[in-house]
Amino acid sequence: MAELTLDQLRARIDAVDDQLKTLLNARAQLAQQVAEAKLSEGGEVVFYRPEREAQVLRRVQEGNPGPLDGETLAKLFREIMSACLALEERLKVAFLGPEGTFTQQAALKHFGHAVQALPFGTIDEVFREVESGNARYGVVPVENSTEGVVNHTLDSFVTSPLKICGEVELRIHHHLLIGPHTQESRITRVYSHQQTLAQCRQWLDAHMPGVERVAVSSNAKAARHLKDEWNAAAIAGQVAADMYGLTVRHANIEDQPDNTTRFLIIGRQHTPASGVDKTSLLVRTKNLPGALFGVLKPFRDAGVDLTRVESRPSRQGTWSYVFFMDFEGHQDDPAVAQVLRVLEQEALEVRVLGSYPKAVI
């Protein structure tokens, strides 16, 4: 067959785009009908269904003939579903701000761009917004592969009734940013969040030994500082650089190349099983020797895969502890239900913080 000319190829692309347009609108109409079906069920209507979204994203990646790779397809479908969900309800999602933080990036990665993402200054405020119903969901960081857990997030679950309904993972790249009037040789201070400064410690020791490191409450705030200071630099991500019109002087300066942060989606709903799920648990133990062994053993006995255990002071009497445990499986799985039954006899308190789909993209 003779090769097609550029014009002929473009005419074919136009024809495919017309089909895509028809199909996307057909999908959107079905989502509108889904919304009506949910409304007719009565009760408190929940439009956002994390388990279904995870299934859709996994399904588009299965048996994908290419040439687009599975992750690229999933990201496109992420946005299509986000737009369809916005026809059902435009979600308000609170995130740990200000604008330009990695948490904002995580929120958009998880929900797509059709939600209304609202920045809040502290993790407490994000929890409060969701608890009060002002926002439907919240996004908060929970652990970093270099720096460990975000204690504040874990501690918030001790008193909050909120549930975890999802997780997002983000590869974190840090850049040294400067403003338009700054000469690198004149820099006397570098601003960033304390965790970011820690994640770039070796690079800073090697490349900016005499420069003062100033910890501020977020990387985005650090970037904002450069508006008024010419002898300063900030360490933050690309989103903050774009947002504040800064130049990336040195890219990817994080000490660990696979630096990843995990974020949690918090809400008020129970999430049914998606097929590939995780569960987070809070366990308060009696202050007795062997208490930790007692809460770990049921997992081994039932063959349930623990992925993380953190201990925190319980804030209820000295030397009593709460354990935060993550494991594979959903609370409705028989093996997990068995573990929970045993733990309830063993511990003072056992609370499922949520069963939720494992991050897909």
Ligand SMILES: O=C(O)C(=O)C[C@]1(C(=O)O)C=C[C@@H](O)C=C1
């Ligand atoms: O299946 C549903 O419950 C829908 O509302 C449809 C849909 C989608 O676009 O596929 C949209 C939003 C939900 O979070 C999950 C899926």
